[in-house]
Amino acid sequence: MEKVNNQKSNDIKRRKFLKNLFLSLSGLFLPGIVSAATKTGRLKDLILSLGYDPKEHLWGMGIDIDKCIGCGRCVNACKEENGVPRDPFFFRTWVERYRIYDNRETLVDSPNGAIDGFKPSINDEGNIIRSFFVPKLCNHCDNPPCVQVCPVGATFKTDDGVILVDSKYCIGCRYCIQACPYGARFLDPETRTAEKCTFCYHRITKELSPACVEVCPTQARIFGEIKKKPSPLVRFMRQHVLGVLKPALNTEPKVFYANMDMEVR
């Protein structure tokens, strides 16, 4: 008898719990429901009206390390174009300087992402064996770890191979930031959502090149189609021995480096 009673009160507790759970959970989603209902639809099919079919493209970038002069104009233009906060730590693209010394030590620096370029290396010139600049950005992996870990499906790969973030659905949990082996993501301090390079998706869908490519004075960055035969990128890829960053991770990057030193990580 006692047992039954116990069971019953447990039952009631459980039901109450479920009810409360349901209520509180729907409360949690309520703003989402409202915004989803009001915000979708308005802009729909803008992409089609541009006459742009993502299925007809596959984008990638080539980077020729032998051409980069470390002026950092790409970093600056990226922030200007995309309204990235000017403070350090928030970068969609940045430039690293590698200095490899005769004692095999390797020094990598990127003062404020190189937005103001680099200062000459002083005093230790004599001991440097090799030195060069490496521009970095999201690799738009074909096999993106960041997309796999997103709990709400807010980051995704488009048909043209670009990894994007739906900032309306991003809950700012930072999983993707942790998951990216290239450190290419950050949490926007204002919106509290994940941010990253979009290959300037708003430009490339309108036949403009990404801002970093637009301003690169030495054509160290080559942007274009990976698959189409008469594309500058395809020519670049044919002419150079290419490397990608961290190939062992099988992320299959679509940013390809030419003349890359083994020391680059």
Add this chain to the structure above:
Amino acid sequence: MLIFLVTAFIFMRSILVPPDFGKYGHYRASAIDEIISQEIKYAGHTVCYDCHDDIVDLKKTGYHKNVACEVCHGPAALHTDDPGELKLQAPRERGYCPLCHEYISSRPTGFPQIVSASHNPMKPCISCHEPHDPKPPQTPKECDACHAEISRTKSLSHHVYVDCIECHQTPNEHKIKPREYLPSKPTTREFCGNCHSKDSTTPEEIPKIDINSHGERYMCWQCHYPHLPEAQ
């Protein structure tokens, strides 16, 4: 109970999952539209030609042919829409060009670099290099062809902008038969006073002295080397 939960789930799902989810892939299709409707700030390198064809034509054969206008002038989409709305800035100051041209050992060899501390340090780069066609200038190898040391000294001095012929009236023949036709040299304290005396009307940035009491017993150049005047 189960039925209730299932209907609740389906109901919630129909509200939570946006109608256009999965249209192109496993994501919300209008997210793409939101992303591509972002404002464009860099107009691109082709549009300037419509209004600045002279500069575009000048630049396209020079060393800076691959340096986009907007690298130096900043994002220009607003300017191209309405030139009156956004007036672009030009980087006239000397500190700007070394961003690309300062000697840094990490830069690819072959890229033209200078050490700005010793490359004509007192003058803005654009006084010698036209930024839209920056070939090294053919300076009239005039005085400095033969008086190289003096002109180099002067180019590092405060008198960098004072032309040789301000102080030396030079007959043209001097450049051909220099020893036969000598230029003039200043002979009086008042000559320097024209620019430096307290009651001269020259620009404010030129330092002034009282010519009657300042080193009054000597010629100015007995204390100040005129090609590298220093006031320590």
